[in-house]
Amino acid sequence: DTAVSQTPKYLVTQMGNDKSIKCEQNLGHDTMYWYKQDSKKFLKIMFSYNNKELIINETVPNRFSPKSPDKAHLNLHINSLELGDSAVYFCASSQALGAMNTEAFFGQGTRLTVV
């Protein structure tokens, strides 16, 4: 069973389109994240949710909107896609905030290419 699964794995789309990436975790974790990995492999936090509540919203264009229908799911919707949005997006989850161990478990990534 995949612990953190995200779909799709690959996404190729034209500039200006709107797209969504879905993420689900079956680890029973309370906290979920979206990270972006750029072409130089640098990983940066975008959003953090704890029990469906937004905790961290880094400097990310408001074209990016996360939605957490329940604590096992955190989806990412992107409006008006731009060339610079091309990257690999990773969903991750960890135990509840305040836990000693905040080890993050990552999904397989979604490679987004905007053309």
Next chain:
Amino acid sequence: ELKVEQNPLFLSMQEGKNYTIYCNYSTTSDRLYWYRQDPGKSLESLFVLLSNGAVKQEGRLMASLDTKARLSTLHITAAVHDLSATYFCAVDPYYGGSQGNLIFGKGTKLSVKP
């Protein structure tokens, strides 16, 4: 703002040799994690270091944490080709309490050659 610096960023080793990757961070933290990423793949958790002086070993890899020096090391012993990957350290930036998000170093791309 927490900065996490890894060095080297690129490492080419011969099989059988030893080497150490360093991870320095700029603010107090007692939680540090090492991950491995193979090309085109996700991040795999290697080590969880949660206290000063923590040392963990798995096969040819050994990780340690010195919170006073704000330094973690990942030591590779007798490298083999299968260890070729990119290794990331990640730090939880909130000492004593956590928002859970990890700040990642830029990664060390390790290439082990015969």
